[in-house]
Amino acid sequence: MNIIEMDALLKRSLRPGRYIHSVNTMKEAISLAEHYGEDKAAAAVAGLLHDCAKNLKDEETREYCRANGIKLNEIEQRQVFLMHGEVGAILAKEQYGVEDNIILNAIRYHTTGFAKMSPMDKIVFLADYIEPGRTHCEADDVRRLAYADINKALVCAFDNIIKYVIMQNGLLHPFTIEARNKLLLQNKDF
Structure with a gap:
């Protein structure tokens, strides 16, 4: 399936506001990929499809996880919305024909991040x-x-996300904490 076909299918499956967000994310991902010398076509697909599972109800998300052998930890069980990236990677493969693991991982971890983020994940x-x-x-x-500095931008984003989750009395996903800590440990300039 080419990106035009993906776009048409996605437009039919998402609410209008979510679809606009997905297109905006695709455009920004292309721009960042160009700036950092990464694959613009892969960034376009990952950016467009990153929220392809966002409109699923919690029980549908749980069912995709069960059917694909994904065990939810206690945080994910209570905050199932965190799993839309993981389920999105499954949908990207099954419904949109994406086989590239670089794209699938970028979709999978776009919500929580994780310690070993690739340039495309970032x-x-x-x-x-x-x-x-x-x-x-x-x-x-x-x-x-x-x-200017993708890693400093990520730390700033993680800091903001963590503060927001705390203010909402939410649970912090360990991947987010691990991703932030890894970036801080790798870079002495922070």
Whole structure:
């Protein structure tokens, strides 16, 4: 399936606002990929499809996880929405014909991040966070860093996400903490 066909299928399966967010994320992912010398076509597909499972109900998400042998930890059981990336990777493969593991992983980890993020994982995570439809002031800080230092931008995004989750009295996914810590440990400039 080519990206035009993917786009048409996605448009039919998502609510209009979510579809617009997905297209904006795709455009931002392409721009970041170009800036950092990564595969723009892969960034386009990952950015477009990153939320392809977002409109599933919790029970549908749980069923996809059960059917694919994905065990939910206690945090994921209580906050099933965190699994839309994991399930999105499954849908990207099954419904959109994506076979490239670089794309599938970028979709899989775009919500939580993880300690061993590839350049494409970082690009899609940031594109989702800074696309123009994101109007919260915290996104502006990350936007300013995104094209200067991708790792500093990620740390800033993780910091903002962690603060937000704490303010909402939510549970922090361990992948997010591990991703932030790994970036801080790797870079002495922070």
